[in-house]
Amino acid sequence: xxxxxQTPKFRVLKTGQSMTLLCAQDMNHEYMYWYRQxxxxxxxxxxxxxxxxxxxKGEVPDGYNVSRLKKQNFLLGLESAAPSQTSVxxxxxxxxxxxxxxxxxxxxxxxxx
Amino acid sequence: KQEVTQIPAALSVPEGENLVLNCSFxxxxxxxxxxxxxxxxxxxxxxxLIQSSQREQTSGRLNASLDKSSGRSTLYIAASQPxxxxxxxxxxxxxxxxxxDGLTFGKGTHLIIQP
Numbered sequence: 001x002x003x004x005x006q007t008p009k010f011r012v013l014k015t016g017q018s019m020t021l022l023c024a025q026d027m028n029h030e031y032m033y034w035y036r037q038x039x040x041x042x043x044x045x046x047x048x049x050x051x052x053x054x055x056x057k058g059e060v061p062d063g064y065n066v067s068r069l070k071k072q073n074f075l076l077g078l079e080s081a082a083p084s085q086t087s088v089x090x091x092x093x094x095x096x097x098x099x100x101x102x103x104x105x106x107x108x109x110x111x112x113x
Numbered sequence: 114k115q116e117v118t119q120i121p122a123a124l125s126v127p128e129g130e131n132l133v134l135n136c137s138f139x140x141x142x143x144x145x146x147x148x149x150x151x152x153x154x155x156x157x158x159x160x161x162l163i164q165s166s167q168r169e170q171t172s173g174r175l176n177a178s179l180d181k182s183s184g185r186s187t188l189y190i191a192a193s194q195p196x197x198x199x200x201x202x203x204x205x206x207x208x209x210x211x212x213x214d215g216l217t218f219g220k221g222t223h224l225i226i227q228p
Binding site: 043092 | 117144145147149154155156157158159162164202204206215216218219220221
């Protein structure tokens with residue numbers, strides 16, 4: 001049972017480059033989330049999705065775009081990477097939004113030079 | 114804006130001791146409070162979820178309590194073991210006029226259990 005899988009695990013980019021982070025879940029969960037974790041800041045919600053074809057902004061959405069074309073996948077895109085986007089990115093999913101716990105992937109460590 | 118604070122930021126205790134981790138939040142308008150565990154280089158693992166109408170939840174050696182009116186939660190770990198060493202995170206799901214908000218996390222307590 002894979003749970004939540006994030007691809008890639010590590011990546012180094014140059015400023016201005018673009019990339020897409022992939023999150024896949026095999027639990028048939030409706031809700032999916034992207035967080036970033038920074039030292040001294042804790043985890044902060046970037047974007048989330050309440051179902052296939054839907055997306056919504058979280059606390060820190062600027063500079064990121066997301067898509068949920070299939071229920072099991074949630075993509076996070078950086079169109080023009082900036083050093084401030086150096087972080088560890090976590091994807092999570094849940095069956096419900098309020099009454100069920102979120103299940104997290106192992107993270108993507110992204111460095112922007 | 115909801116703020117979640119965890120005290121202490123770090124804790125080191127000998128194996129076998131019982132310990133308490135603290136979490137406080139500024140806005141009592143919450144749907145639930147969750148405790149997570151994070152191991153180095155890994156994602157978060159959900160430990161306990163307490164609904165706003167509940168006072169506590171238990172799982173094995175873990176017990177979490179919630180006092181919504183005072184904005185406080187505690188995570189009690191009984192008979193600590195070296196394998197309990199990790200960072201423990203507290204998070205709340207709040208609500209506003211537009212419905213449920215996202216998870217707001219504390220910065221965590223880094224726990225070391227000395228063999």
